[in-house]
Amino acid sequence: MLAGILLALIAGSFVALQNIFNSKVNQHTGSWSTTTLVLGMGFIASLIISLIVEGKGTFALQNMQPWYWISGMIGVGVVICLVQGVKLLGPTFAISIVMTSQLAFALLWDSMGWLGLEKVPFNFNQFLGVLVIVGGIIVFKFGGKAKGTEAAQAPVLGRTGTQE
Amino acid sequence: MRGIIFAFLGGACITLQGVANARISQDIGTWQAATITQLTGFLMALLILLFVRDGKKDGFKKVKPLYLLGGSFGAIVIFTEVTAIQMMGVTYTISALLIAQLFLTFLIDVRGWFGVKKLKLRVPHFIGIGMMIAGVVIMKF
Numbered sequence: 001m002l003a004g005i006l007l008a009l010i011a012g013s014f015v016a017l018q019n020i021f022n023s024k025v026n027q028h029t030g031s032w033s034t035t036t037l038v039l040g041m042g043f044i045a046s047l048i049i050s051l052i053v054e055g056k057g058t059f060a061l062q063n064m065q066p067w068y069w070i071s072g073m074i075g076v077g078v079v080i081c082l083v084q085g086v087k088l089l090g091p092t093f094a095i096s097i098v099m100t101s102q103l104a105f106a107l108l109w110d111s112m113g114w115l116g117l118e119k120v121p122f123n124f125n126q127f128l129g130v131l132v133i134v135g136g137i138i139v140f141k142f143g144g145k146a147k148g149t150e151a152a153q154a155p156v157l158g159r160t161g162t163q164e
Numbered sequence: 165m166r167g168i169i170f171a172f173l174g175g176a177c178i179t180l181q182g183v184a185n186a187r188i189s190q191d192i193g194t195w196q197a198a199t200i201t202q203l204t205g206f207l208m209a210l211l212i213l214l215f216v217r218d219g220k221k222d223g224f225k226k227v228k229p230l231y232l233l234g235g236s237f238g239a240i241v242i243f244t245e246v247t248a249i250q251m252m253g254v255t256y257t258i259s260a261l262l263i264a265q266l267f268l269t270f271l272i273d274v275r276g277w278f279g280v281k282k283l284k285l286r287v288p289h290f291i292g293i294g295m296m297i298a299g300v301v302i303m304k305f
Contacts, residue, residue: 004251005260011244012264014237019269020278021234028226030218032209037224039206041235042242046202049239050195058199063191071184072204074177076212081174088167097168099262101175106258109179115187120253129303133259136295140266143288 035079039072096141103130179258185242186249198242256303263296 018038026034050058085094107130113119120126181201188197213219224232248257270293273283 001252001256004248004256007244007248007251008257008260009264011241011248011257012261012266013268014241014244015261016265016268016272018234018237018241019265020272020280021231021237024231024278025224025227025234029220029223030216032213032216033219033223036206036209036213037232038235038238039202039209041233042238043199043202043206045236045239046195046198046242049243050193050199053195054193057193058196061192061196061200065191068188068192068197068200069204071181071188072201072206073208074181074184075201075205076208078174078177078181079209081170081177085167085171085174089171094167094171097171098175098178101172102179102258102262103255105176105179106254109183109254115183116190117183117186117249118253120255125305126255126303129259129299129301130255131299132302133262133296133299136292136297136299137262137266138292139288139295140270140292143292144283144286 031079031083035076039075092141092145096138099137100134103134106130179254182245182249182257183254186246186254189246189250194243194246195239197246198239201242202238256300259296259300259303263293263300266296267293 022034022038025037029037047058082094082098085098088094089097107122107126109117110120110126111122185194185197185201188201192200245257245261248260270283270289272278273280274285276282
């Protein structure tokens, strides 16, 4: 459990770093230019690490199911939704909803065990915990916002070129 | 309303992405999953870019080279997120991930690292972070 928490914290820290870096790229290019670069870099890095760690095993893909090949396109959906969401609502409001939705779907996924992941039975404490976290996100994002600093709150979201 | 729907679907897609990566990793290995999903995402984004052409031609040249490498963090993000999901489920993983993400972003904003505009510390920032951590603790009870 502790190892899992630690890994998730590392993941979140790198998402934060990546967001800052990506937003720097995005300032000079567009969302799709940035997204293409970001995913291309991610692909190259993953391939190199895979070759180091797994060697030839990198290409042992006999267990591939057809949908695995297109799952990467979910990321494209993320970009479209976030760019539109931020454009229509502003970053503070949009990102608060995005994060709330992330948590709600996480809870749903655990309790349904869809896609053959191990099912984590719904328990009330998890639900309550998610509610408190969502409350925290809202207080943090809206309460922490000084007048006219909307832009300063923006670079918070993931892996893509979506920071406006 | 349309904005809310987009943001809501965006969040759903982000979680779905983590879950799909975790599922694919079971069958072909985590680094392979990271490689393939980012390859197909890259190809799709490239295809869209060819139609949209939203970047100025020499835009990338104006960016500090270090920042162009940010995408490579995706490898680490996918590996650690997938492993965490496999160890403790999606809810704990996304919760801890979001807290770290918000906290580090906040720290960078307050310190003004990487040349970002400095953000003033405000009480609600601390209350918010405190509530988020409390939320994870509540889950464990």
